[in-house]
Every structure is written in structure tokens, then in C-alpha cells.
Amino acid sequence: MAELHPNADYQGFLSKGKFMIQRGHSSGKYHFYPRVIEPGTGNDDLEWIEASGKGVIHSTTTVRVRPPAEPYNVVLVELDEGPRMMSRVEGVDPLTVKIGMRVQARIAHQNEEYFVVFDPE
Numbered sequence: 001m002a003e004l005h006p007n008a009d010y011q012g013f014l015s016k017g018k019f020m021i022q023r024g025h026s027s028g029k030y031h032f033y034p035r036v037i038e039p040g041t042g043n044d045d046l047e048w049i050e051a052s053g054k055g056v057i058h059s060t061t062t063v064r065v066r067p068p069a070e071p072y073n074v075v076l077v078e079l080d081e082g083p084r085m086m087s088r089v090e091g092v093d094p095l096t097v098k099i100g101m102r103v104q105a106r107i108a109h110q111n112e113e114y115f116v117v118f119d120p121e
Contacts, residue, residue, distance in 0.1 A: 006034030014114035019053050019105050022046040032083035053105030055079040062094040073097045089118045
């Protein structure tokens with residue numbers, strides 16, 4: 001049996017500029033975070049699908065840090081495909097990020113790591 005490394009696969013997609021999430025082939029349900037089996041069913045027929053990157057803020061908080069560092073937000077984004085993921089919204093004052101705000105994903109890169117952040121739509 002081939003070894004499965006869903007997080008390594010996810011990172012590989014991000015490094016190539018693709019935001020991919022998994023979908024259960026038999027159930028048609030989308031899932032995030034990367035995993036080996038589908039939650040709730042135990043099916044192992046997960047496939048990678050390119051996400052639209054569009055979503056809505058489900059929850060948000062502003063993290064206030066000691067100056068000179070700037071405050072930042074932590075959000076829970078509900079992707080249009082259904083799953084939710086934690087991230088942050090960039091390019092705006094963290095206090096202006098509101099529940100229900102439409103956002104668009106963008107792949108960011110720092111210290112040889114790739115991750116998904118969001119911009120207001």
C-alpha cells in the first residue's frame with residue numbers, strides 16, 4: 001500500500017500556486033484540513049479538488065500584541081465549498097473584519113512555508 005501524506009500533498013499544491021481541498025468521491029462532501037479518511041464515513045476515497053478560494057467570515061477576533069507589533073486578526077472562514085478553515089484577512093485594519101464579510105483566498109509564502117490567507121472580496 002502506498003504511503004499517504006495528505007499535509008505534504010497540500011503543501012506541495014500550495015507551493016505550485018494551487019489551493020486544493022479534499023472531497024469524498026462517494027459522498028461528494030468537501031473537507032479541510034487534509035486527511036487520510038473521510039470524517040463521519042471512514043471512506044478512503046478522498047480526491048483533491050481545486051477550491052474556488054471564495055468564502056465568508058464565520059468568526060473573527062483581533063489579537064492585540066505589545067507595541068511596536070501591530071494587531072492582527074484570526075478568522076474562521078467558511079469556504080463556498082462548505083468546509084471551514086482558520087486563517088487571517090490581510091490588507092485591512094483587523095477591526096474592520098466582520099462576520100459575513102466575503103473574502104478571496106491568496107497563497108502566501110514565508111520562511112519556505114506556504115499558507116492560505118484571505119483578502120476582502
